[in-house]
Amino acid sequence: MANGILKGKKGIIFGALDENSIAWKVAVQAAAEGAEFVLTNAPIALRMGAINKLAEETGAKIIPADATSNDDLEKLFTESVEILGGKVDFVLHSIGMSPNVRKKKHYTDLNYDFYHKTLDISALSFHRMLAAAKKLDAINEWGSVVGLSYIASQRTFPDYSDMAEAKSVLESIARSFGYHYGNAKKVRVNTISQSPTMTTAGKGIKGFNGFFNYANEMSPLGNAPAEDCANYVLSLFSDYTRFVTMQNLFHDGGFSNTGVSQVVMDKFED
Numbered sequence: 001m002a003n004g005i006l007k008g009k010k011g012i013i014f015g016a017l018d019e020n021s022i023a024w025k026v027a028v029q030a031a032a033e034g035a036e037f038v039l040t041n042a043p044i045a046l047r048m049g050a051i052n053k054l055a056e057e058t059g060a061k062i063i064p065a066d067a068t069s070n071d072d073l074e075k076l077f078t079e080s081v082e083i084l085g086g087k088v089d090f091v092l093h094s095i096g097m098s099p100n101v102r103k104k105k106h107y108t109d110l111n112y113d114f115y116h117k118t119l120d121i122s123a124l125s126f127h128r129m130l131a132a133a134k135k136l137d138a139i140n141e142w143g144s145v146v147g148l149s150y151i152a153s154q155r156t157f158p159d160y161s162d163m164a165e166a167k168s169v170l171e172s173i174a175r176s177f178g179y180h181y182g183n184a185k186k187v188r189v190n191t192i193s194q195s196p197t198m199t200t201a202g203k204g205i206k207g208f209n210g211f212f213n214y215a216n217e218m219s220p221l222g223n224a225p226a227e228d229c230a231n232y233v234l235s236l237f238s239d240y241t242r243f244v245t246m247q248n249l250f251h252d253g254g255f256s257n258t259g260v261s262q263v264v265m266d267k268f269e270d
């Protein structure tokens with residue numbers, strides 16, 4: 001359904017690990033909409049090699065960057081501007097990882113070194129990225145930066161663990177940095193709060209299938225698929241949403257505003 005809404009736009013896409021990644025779908029669909037971009041991921045993720053196929057398919061260059069390293073991020077923005085022949089118009093932050101979740105630490109017994117890592121990788125990296133871009137003046141006026149969030153930032157879900165705090169911080173950074181970047185350079189910053197999605201990060205959460213099926217039955221439209229999330233991201237990169245900034249936008253089939261659905265209630269009838 002490409003309409004060329006990103007024709008002439010340049011960007012940077014963080015977080016395409018494999019074909020299931022939300023960032024992967026964004027890259028495929030952004031290319032179809034006419035965008036040119038650089039793909040980036042942590043060096044260790046690039047070693048898996050899957051991203052080479054995506055780069056080939058979308059005509060993108062790959063620049064490694066650990067999103068917790070200011071030096072890597074500054075290098076990434078500098079090189080991207082060179083490669084793309086000008087400042088960028090959009091940046092996708094599609095990054096999340098919790099060592100506590102990975103190592104199955106219970107929320108009431110977290111490892112605090114891991115906790116710092118969760119926050120640094122999944123949230124502070126958003127600030128680092130925005131700070132590097134602003135310092136280097138690497139984003140055009142009316143450019144758009146999008147991060148991906150989850151409703152556990154606002155309401156508790158038993159096994160989302162320290163990622164819940166990371167998402168709260170991420171959403172707060174979108175508001176705070178969005179204020180400053182908007183004032184200084186008319187750059188907008190938003191987060192999209194996405195339904196549970198079958199990806200490497202998603203499936204890493206304990207009991208993810210239960211999570212996924214419950215949300216699906218609670219949402220009037222069902223869980224929002226990754227491809228549709230990608231389309232929503234593209235709309236925020238486009239000129240059709242120029243005055244949208246500092247928002248956390250739900251892309252969840254209606255889950256966030258549903259008290260209970262009939263399907264779920266029926267399961268409790270005698």
Ligand SMILES: NC(=O)c1ccc[n+]([C@@H]2O[C@H](COP(=O)([O-])OP(=O)(O)OC[C@H]3O[C@@H](n4cnc5c(N)ncnc54)[C@H](O)[C@@H]3O)[C@@H](O)[C@H]2O)c1
Binds near residue numbers: 093097195
């Ligand atoms: N899958 C879901 O259910 C779901 C729901 C809502 C929001 N999200 C969010 O969507 C985003 C993308 O996740 P996904 O579901 O596509 O999973 P994914 O596992 O495909 O993507 C996560 C990415 O983060 C990258 N990453 C990890 N550490 C990094 C670092 N130090 N530097 C740079 N990159 C690093 C990984 O290499 C990977 O590409 C995340 O923010 C995630 O929390 C996912």
